Amino acid sequence: MTDTSQTPAPQSAAQRLVGDIAPKLAELTDDVLFGDVWERQALAKRDRSLVTISALITSGAFEQLRSHLPIGRTNGLGREELVETIIHLAFYAGWPKAMSAIEVAREVFSAEPSREK
Structure with missing residues (x-):
């Protein structure tokens, strides 16, 4: 059967x-x-991820940021690049958005398996 x-x-x-x-x-x-x-x-997927992550931070879409940070990592963005992007956006999108974004990044990075910092 x-x-x-x-x-x-x-x-x-x-x-x-x-x-x-x-x-x-x-x-x-x-x-x-x-x-x-x-x-x-x-645009390479890495670049699309950087643009998308920047747009999400700028618009305050932190729940979606939580989903896109791992996509960015998969697409080749390093932690240091992502943190630097958040720091840079503090001056363009606002300090509160950067502070919220860095907390989301901390959560996402801490949930990653051990890999490049």
Whole structure:
């Protein structure tokens, strides 16, 4: 007898976060934002991460920053570069946003497996 059951495909982060209440938003996030925009060749993913992280800090979107810092690390941004970005943004986005961002970075970095500081 053949087992016809299939293991469901793993859910994306967007599906896990908002798929239950806003499936279309999850779909657009997966297909357009990460499937199209992030795959464009004019900017390297490392650079896209730096731009995205800077925009999130500037807009005060710290919950999303929590998700994008690990993406930035995966895309080649070092801790020192990220901390320096936050310091730099203190003068452009405001001290309170930089202080909040550095706390998020501390939490994210402390949860990382041991690797480059």
